Amino acid sequence: xxxxxxLVERRSLMYQMVRRDFETRFVGSAAGWLWTIIHPLVLLxxxxxxxxxxMKIKPPEGAGDSYTLYLFCGYLPWLLFQETVQRSxxxxxxxxxxxxxxxxxxxxxxxxxxxxxxxxxxxxxxxxVLMVRFMAGHFSVVIVLLPFYALLLGLFAxxxxxxxxxxxxxxxxxxxxxxxxxxxxxxxxxxxxxxxSFPEGARFLVHWNPMAYVVNGYRRLMLPGAGLxxxxxxILLAAIALAVFCAGGxxxxxxxxxxxxxx
Numbered sequence: 694x695x696x697x698x699x700l701v702e703r704r705s706l707m708y709q710m711v712r713r714d715f716e717t718r719f720v721g722s723a724a725g726w727l728w729t730i731i732h733p734l735v736l737l738x739x740x741x742x743x744x745x746x747x748m749k750i751k752p753p754e755g756a757g758d759s760y761t762l763y764l765f766c767g768y769l770p771w772l773l774f775q776e777t778v779q780r781s782x783x784x785x786x787x788x789x790x791x792x793x794x795x796x797x798x799x800x801x802x803x804x805x806x807x808x809x810x811x812x813x814x815x816x817x818x819x820x821x822v823l824m825v826r827f828m829a830g831h832f833s834v835v836i837v838l839l840p841f842y843a844l845l846l847g848l849f850a851x852x853x854x855x856x857x858x859x860x861x862x863x864x865x866x867x868x869x870x871x872x873x874x875x876x877x878x879x880x881x882x883x884x885x886x887x888x889x890s891f892p893e894g895a896r897f898l899v900h901w902n903p904m905a906y907v908v909n910g911y912r913r914l915m916l917p918g919a920g921l922x923x924x925x926x927x928i929l930l931a932a933i934a935l936a937v938f939c940a941g942g943x944x945x946x947x948x949x950x951x952x953x954x955x956x
Contacts, residue, residue: 707801707808714809733817737765737824753887762825766915767884767908769821770842773814774850774904775875777807781854782861782868785952793953800945803854807847814843821915831917842910848934849903852941859948862955882908903937906930 740761744750752760781803791797818839826832861867882904883891891899899905906929910922 706798707805710801710805711808711812714805715812730816730820733765733769733820736768737761737820740764753889759828762821762828762916763912764885765824766821766912769814769817770846770907770911771879771882771884771904772817773807773810773843774846774907775879776810777803777847777850778853778857779868779871779875780806780810781851782857782871784854785858785862799949799952800855800942803851803858806854807851811843811847825915825917829917833914833917835921836914839911839914842907842914842930845930845934846907848938849907852934852937852939855941855945859945859952862948862952878902878904884908903930903933 744760744764750760752758752763784802784806785792785799788797788799788802792799822832822836857867857871881898881902883899888896888899888905906922906926909926910930913920913922
């Protein structure tokens with residue numbers, strides 16, 4: 694498809710934009726990129742205090758001994774997904790000068806947002822792996838499969854990012870709808886609770902939720918005793934991610950024709 698060719702041809706430009714985006718977020722900051730470690734570390738410490746020492750919540754069966762690690766490992770992919778989609782929604786408006794005044798491949802903007810967020814995500818995952826090693830005494834080589842899940846997550850998130858970014862150009866309420874939708878989506882994803890805790894009549898929401906398969910995949914690869922993710926779940930996730938990525942690209946290329954006039 695044409696949008697895939699654009700991504701390949703513009704990889705140098707994407708690299709420059711990813712670098713600029715990552716650096717811009719920390720410009721003027723004394724700690725700089727260290728905030729990408731501080732934020733998840735503070736989050737993890739807070740959850741240890743609240744859930745492990747104050748509320749003494751036990752993790753679901755087969756999830757290891759620490760509810761905090763169970764929660765943290767499930768929250769990591771959601772943060773990457775949420776940041777990619779939410780930032781993509783308003784990204785074309787933020788780059789309106791480039792889109793209207795130059796021959797600029799606007800489809801790379803949501804991709805660069807994902808790649809920039811992925812850098813922070815990689816640091817947070819490394820921190821999570823260390824915490825699992827020291828708090829649960831677990832480390833397994835199957836963790837090398839995490840980048841594959843991150844790739845599928847990226848295809849899915851960029852596909853949605855293309856759709857919401859292009860709609861935001863024409864319907865300026867789209868970004869607000871995305872924020873509301875992500876709140877509901879978050880609670881339909883087994884992050885704080887496992888699938889068995891959902892009412893039986895609502896479990897179909899989890900079965901058809903691609904993020905549930907990503908979250909469960911991260912947990913299985915990072916936590917002790919969970920085993921490898923089922924092959925069927927991985928195939929279903931890959932099929933959905935590719936379908937959404939292609940659909941998002943088609944929608945974006947169709948709506949892109951009017952960007953310059955509307956912006």
